[in-house]
Amino acid sequence: MQDVERFRKRAIYHHWWIVGCSFLLAVTGLFLFMETLSPGAWGGYSRLIHRIAGGCFVGGPILYFLLNPKSSLEWIREAFTWNRDDIGWLKAAPSYYFGGPEENMPPQDRSNTGQKLWMLVVIVTGLVFVVTGFLMWISGVSGIAIILHDIAFIVAGAMFLVHFSLAVFHPRMSEALRSMTTGKSSVHYAKSHHGKWYSRVMAGREQS
């Protein structure tokens, strides 16, 4: 079976870097959200881990941006670019993801509408996390910062569960995880899931 390149190596490393940081941040943060987990805070050492992971969470994207400014901006532009096909996707997605027919799904770009929604959530909540977190770090805890930090966590956490379930368990997203580990997906998968992007790649107008 023929493969097509979906993601470059550096984008894959970047993705898993963020995953690692976010995992540490979520676990050490949950110690303060769920009282039953709080013994895991280990008398405050979780705070140190949270800060180091927070620094890495900020540092990774900054480094990535400096090394790849063009594709970074392109990624952000993509998250904010929405058109009629996205509305069509939102209408057809519930049926499609519960195993319904594929025909109603409008052709998708490199990222589909749901992925773009996730990208938006990552960007917006990421900024809220970093700004409120940094403020609490340098000037002490404040009520409004805690509230915003935790709202961001609930939104990002809920969307993460969706992202994780689709990528790992969903039968229709069979090659999502593979493309984010090896960088490749089958031509068939690229055509059926990211038609617009695939035809552009084939026309030689765009790289992965």
Added chain:
Amino acid sequence: MSKAILYDATKCTACRACQVACKNWNGLESEETTNWGSYENPKDLSTQTWLKMEFREVGNNGTLQWLFTRRACMHCTDAACVKVCPTGALYKRTDGFVAINKDKCTNCGYCIDACPFSIPKLDASRVSGLGDRITKCTACTTSGLNRIDNGYLPACVKTCPTGALAFGDRRTLVNTAQARVAELGGNARLYGKDELGGLHVLYILADAPEKYGLPADPKVPTYTTVWQNVLKPLGYGVAGVVGLGLLINIMVARARIISREEGN
């Protein structure tokens, strides 16, 4: 049984014996201080100073009032610090005093921001967040230094030479205090009877609480309640609904797609 400490500012000479006794009993270190034009020192509570006397010079129609205030934990019934504490390290005893279980404290500092009296203090590194646990007056109920449960008076009350401090059943002390306020007359008042559900440190003041640096209407910050009673349940709810929805989604999608493939 609800207990309390009663502080009568009109009997206090600000000798600071209570401040010393507190340090002495709790094994707290003395702090290096400078002369800043007042007998009051150190300038604020700290991890090594859980109780201090404050001196205020307040103008009153051309005369000067020299007012003394005892500054330490007020042991609120509706304690914002207990409400906000994410780990249960701060807790209410049945007698009404707010105690600390240091093993549970993670230095998060939420109580510092929530306390309407700015009482809890933390000595942790700004950079790493590591350091000693939260500190404040525990009304001598600190584990290993527990006077109350062993039938002794709190160290500050025990040492007070003028009778400005008393300890006992809260209801009795409220009655005592009200009688004393009536006797004093004028602007005298009892502070702490109803504030924050009733403080377990009652103050007899000769004048308005603001003149003593006390908030006239202390409140549990709104965000504390929002965080504990709205945001946290919302978080659990969202996680539950999304998790359940995804479980159903995966099961339905798999079943339908597999059955279609078999149909082919």
